[in-house]
Amino acid sequence: MKHVATAVDIAQIIKLPPGSIVTSVDFSGGQLNVTYLEQDVKDSPVISALRKLGLKEIEAELNRAIAKHGSLKSTHEAYAVLLEEVRELEREVFNQDKNIIGMRREATHVAAIAWRMLIDVL
Numbered sequence: 839m840k841h842v843a844t845a846v847d848i849a850q851i852i853k854l855p856p857g858s859i860v861t862s863v864d865f866s867g868g869q870l871n872v873t874y875l876e877q878d879v880k881d882s883p884v885i886s887a888l889r890k891l892g893l894k895e896i897e898a899e900l901n902r903a904i905a906k907h908g909s910l911k912s913t914h915e916a917y918a919v920l921l922e923e924v925r926e927l928e929r930e931v932f933n934q935d936k937n938i939i940g941m942r943r944e945a946t947h948v949a950a951i952a953w954r955m956l957i958d959v960l
Contacts, residue, residue: 892946899950909958916955923947 864871910916927944930937 895942895946896949896953899946900953903947903950903954910954911959913955913959916951916959920948920951920955923951 862873910919923944927941927948930940930944933940
């Protein structure tokens with residue numbers, strides 16, 4: 839029986855640093871060559887707090903959208919709503935005023951709709 843090792847198996851076998859991402863594996867000439875990216879798994883308190891804040895914003899927007907519009911009914915509807923939100927984000931990004939608050943709001947809407955798509959129709 840042939841066993842195909844996954845990137846996770848390989849990472850555990852060769853003891854990669856925590857948070858590493860295996861990008862390629864090559865076994866040639868009897869030698870295992872693994873390429874990986876190291877990820878810093880220890881965030882600073884500021885980055886950690888900002889990450890949590892972003893997730894809370896997305897969750898609040900998700901709950902608001904569900905309460906206002908109900909569940910998405912199909913992948914086509916979800917895609918149309920997501921595309922509308924992406925276009926709104928695009929307008930904010932390319933706006934001459936560079937309104938960070940508007941960009942953040944629209945990015946939050948995009949994330950919430952993507953999340954709704956996962957929950958409701960996928």
